[in-house]
Amino acid sequence: MIPDQLFGLSSNLALPGWLxxxxxxxxxxxxxxxxxxxxxxxxxxxxxxxxxxxxxxGDGGFDTLANVMALFDTPGVATAGWIxxxxxxxxxxxxxxxxxxxxxxxxxxxxxxLFMTLMFxxxxxxxxxxxxxxxxxxxxxxxxxxxx
Amino acid sequence: MTHGSxxxxxxxxxxxxxxxxxxxxxxxxxxxxxxxxxxxxxxxxMTVPTLMAMALDSRSFQGDSIWLKPxxxxxxxxIFFGTVAWFGLYTSEAFRSSRAVHLFAYIACFAALAEIxxxxxxxxxxxxxxxxxxxxxxxxxxxxxxxxxxTLTASALVVGIGVLRNDSSRLxxxxxxxxxxxxxxxxxxxxxxxxxMASQTGHLVGDEAQRTAHWLTGWSTQVGDxxxxxxxxxHAMHIVPLFALGVAIFTAGRRGQMSAAWALLLGYSAFTAxxxxxxxxGRPFLCGLL
Numbered sequence: 525m526i527p528d529q530l531f532g533l534s535s536n537l538a539l540p541g542w543l544x545x546x547x548x549x550x551x552x553x554x555x556x557x558x559x560x561x562x563x564x565x566x567x568x569x570x571x572x573x574x575x576x577x578x579x580x581x582g583d584g585g586f587d588t589l590a591n592v593m594a595l596f597d598t599p600g601v602a603t604a605g606w607i608x609x610x611x612x613x614x615x616x617x618x619x620x621x622x623x624x625x626x627x628x629x630x631x632x633x634x635x636x637x638l639f640m641t642l643m644f645x646x647x648x649x650x651x652x653x654x655x656x657x658x659x660x661x662x663x664x665x666x667x668x669x670x671x672x
Numbered sequence: 673m674t675h676g677s678x679x680x681x682x683x684x685x686x687x688x689x690x691x692x693x694x695x696x697x698x699x700x701x702x703x704x705x706x707x708x709x710x711x712x713x714x715x716x717x718m719t720v721p722t723l724m725a726m727a728l729d730s731r732s733f734q735g736d737s738i739w740l741k742p743x744x745x746x747x748x749x750x751i752f753f754g755t756v757a758w759f760g761l762y763t764s765e766a767f768r769s770s771r772a773v774h775l776f777a778y779i780a781c782f783a784a785l786a787e788i789x790x791x792x793x794x795x796x797x798x799x800x801x802x803x804x805x806x807x808x809x810x811x812x813x814x815x816x817x818x819x820x821x822x823t824l825t826a827s828a829l830v831v832g833i834g835v836l837r838n839d840s841s842r843l844x845x846x847x848x849x850x851x852x853x854x855x856x857x858x859x860x861x862x863x864x865x866x867x868x869m870a871s872q873t874g875h876l877v878g879d880e881a882q883r884t885a886h887w888l889t890g891w892s893t894q895v896g897d898x899x900x901x902x903x904x905x906x907h908a909m910h911i912v913p914l915f916a917l918g919v920a921i922f923t924a925g926r927r928g929q930m931s932a933a934w935a936l937l938l939g940y941s942a943f944t945a946x947x948x949x950x951x952x953x954g955r956p957f958l959c960g961l962l
Contacts, residue, residue, distance in 0.1 A: 573724030
């Protein structure tokens with residue numbers, strides 16, 4: 525299999541994962557099992573295989589910007605790096621959905637966070653953490669409710 | 673339902689054994705030996721990305737995919753440690769709660785992990801693992817891995833002794849000897865044959881005009897191949913107990929089972945020694961007849 529096909533395959537695995545997470549209120553348990561756990565695991569396995577197969581084909585390293593850019597000059601290593609994004613972003617998306625369910629964040633607030641995580645990973649996570657923090661501050665807790 | 677009132681499952685001590693064994697129950701029974709079961713699952717899991725890497729990677733080493741060797745070692749070590757863990761269930765309770773055995777199990781599993789990391793790492797960088805003395809670094813690792821290989825193989829020795837020393841074994845006496853002693857044979861014969869192979873420059877003895885490989889085993893069909901005695905040495909703990917089980921089934925209740933077990937042990941050891949001398953003398957397995 526050439527890097528192009530692997531790239532296509534991994535995208536075809538990640539996108540359904542995001543759709544499932546977006547539709548998670550319909551079947552929360554299974555949406556999390558498939559979109560939040562199983563598909564990220566499959567992407568992690570694909571990443572492991574890609575890095576085993578392609579790592580030695582790339583020049584460069586992690587120490588300088590020039591070396592990191594050199595790594596991404598090789599199709600195989602660049603594909604592996606892309607799967608890294610897909611796997612971690614989807615895993616974070618699943619974490620966001622679970623956390624939102626646990627702290628009762630409405631799904632319409634989660635959706636933009638998921639979209640931003642899909643597009644710009646850390647920005648989506650930051651959005652969700654901010655929303656959750658603000659809601660926790662604004663929600664009267666049991667102790668403050670009794671003292672008021 | 674005349675026996676309904678007397679047939680009380682809870683009163684039967686064996687009621688628990690009717691359930692499908694769960695992993696926590698196996699782990700509880702294994703005690704000190706639990707790392708052997710854990711590493712079995714780990715190596716099996718590693719075959720999944722390795723198979724995928726094999727599909728992605730077009731590089732080859734000595735004619736085969738570069739990932740064939742890591743795959744073979746993951747599977748072989750999974751079979752090895754799976755067997756050690758399984759036979760470990762026939763050691764005594766005291767053996768399975770020993771801290772020293774627990775420590776040894778961790779050390780042996782660490783050695784096995786290091787072997788797999790070395791073999792996989794060498795494949796990842798497209799170079800040889802065994803027999804690689806191309807640089808001082810690789811030569812140093814190669815000799816260290818020799819020590820690690822002896823350490824991990826010693827799991828068979830340690831558990832084999834544990835099986836033999838169990839006075840209240842669930843195994844019949846002949847079967848207990850077949851299992852315990854064959855594990856000791858596995859250790860001694862593997863260290864001998866693999867140690868000899870490591871002292872050479874490669875696994876072949878003799879020059880092949882063209883590289884030959886048996887369709888199933890991959891062994892040379894033209895010259896001596898030291899992987900043959902290594903294979904039979906290491907599988908003593910599979911083949912001898914399997915034959916002993918066959919003998920026990922077909923001669924159930926008759927005498928002489930102990931003699932049969934020892935005949936199997938000695939005969940198999942002699943056969944392994946024969947394949948060793950054959951390979952060392954540069955002759956193919958069974959004169960290349962298979």
